[in-house]
Amino acid sequence: MIGRLNHVALAVPDLAAASAFYRDTMGGRVSEAQALPVHGVTVAFVDLPNTRVELMEPLGEGSPVAAFLAKNQAGGMHHICYEVPDIYAARAQLVASGMRILGDGEPKPGAHGNPVLFLHPKDGFGTLIELEEVR
Amino acid sequence: MIGRLNHVALAVPDLAAASAFYRDTMGGRVSEAQALPVHGVTVAFVDLPNTRVELMEPLGEGSPVAAFLAKNQAGGMHHICYEVPDIYAARAQLVASGMRILGDGEPKPGAHGNPVLFLHPKDGFGTLIELEEVR
Numbered sequence: 080m081i082g083r084l085n086h087v088a089l090a091v092p093d094l095a096a097a098s099a100f101y102r103d104t105m106g107g108r109v110s111e112a113q114a115l116p117v118h119g120v121t122v123a124f125v126d127l128p129n130t131r132v133e134l135m136e137p138l139g140e141g142s143p144v145a146a147f148l149a150k151n152q153a154g155g156m157h158h159i160c161y162e163v164p165d166i167y168a169a170r171a172q173l174v175a176s177g178m179r180i181l182g183d184g185e186p187k188p189g190a191h192g193n194p195v196l197f198l199h200p201k202d203g204f205g206t207l208i209e210l211e212e213v214r
Numbered sequence: 215m216i217g218r219l220n221h222v223a224l225a226v227p228d229l230a231a232a233s234a235f236y237r238d239t240m241g242g243r244v245s246e247a248q249a250l251p252v253h254g255v256t257v258a259f260v261d262l263p264n265t266r267v268e269l270m271e272p273l274g275e276g277s278p279v280a281a282f283l284a285k286n287q288a289g290g291m292h293h294i295c296y297e298v299p300d301i302y303a304a305r306a307q308l309v310a311s312g313m314r315i316l317g318d319g320e321p322k323p324g325a326h327g328n329p330v331l332f333l334h335p336k337d338g339f340g341t342l343i344e345l346e347e348v349r
Binding site: 080081082083084087089090091092093096097100101103104105106107127128129130132134151152153154155156157158159161172173176178200201203204205206 | 215216217218219222224225226227228231232235236238239240241242262263264265267269286287288289290291292293294296307308311313335336338339340341
């Protein structure tokens with residue numbers, strides 16, 4: 080079922096500072112910051128040769144990242160995203176195995192426009208797992 | 215400086231159960247468990263088309279993963295490992311930027327035999343960053 084690692088998402092309290100760290104200190108290639116109001120985050124991507132690291136800063140009221148940063152004030156590793164070829168087939172297989180899908184269980188357009196869903200972190204051994212359909 | 219994402223490491227309280235989850239529920243290719251007493255962990259790798267996810271369970275007294283699991287009993291995202299072409303050049307650049315290297319600051323042989331070092335998580339925006347020399 081799972082294919083490529085699409086990205087690893089790191090929550091950071093200060094996106095400009097984290098982008099500067101990854102660009103200037105770590106020597107990575109970092110994209111411009113992009114506000115995603117629907118998702119409640121502003122993001123920038125560190126483009127690595129084989130995958131991407133998503134730096135996420137909370138945006139607006141009720142950002143899903145704000146609660147995480149309240150508990151982890153310096154920032155931290157937020158989720159990991161695996162690609163699947165068919166999000167509905169993936170969901171069916173997961174639900175049949177007793178996994179819980181977050182929210183109403185329906186795939187939603189993710190940050191890249193592709194449908195995504197999140198597993199309950201307790202079902203992923205404490206790791207928040209995102210699945211993104213990439214055909 | 216940083217190149218490929220070498221691996222993402224997830225701490226898990228039960229490696230056999232986590233391996234079964236990634237193999238049977240997630241449909242991934244999971245390696246046999248491998249005890250690394252020097253590193254205080256037993257590991258298995260989920261081999262993805264573009265990178266690897268390392269599942270780590272504590273092994274023996276004083277495992278570096280035990281304290282993490284005491285705080286995160288279900289498990290969680292432990293560190294992210296980037297490849298660098300020259301670990302000493304990377305260290306010099308990091309130290310010049312004021313970054314703190316964990317331990318005595320000397321690169322050590324990592325789980326794959328290559329020299330590695332870890333940055334202080336506070337310097338990596340709350341994320342524990344491993345650098346591994348891959349020439």
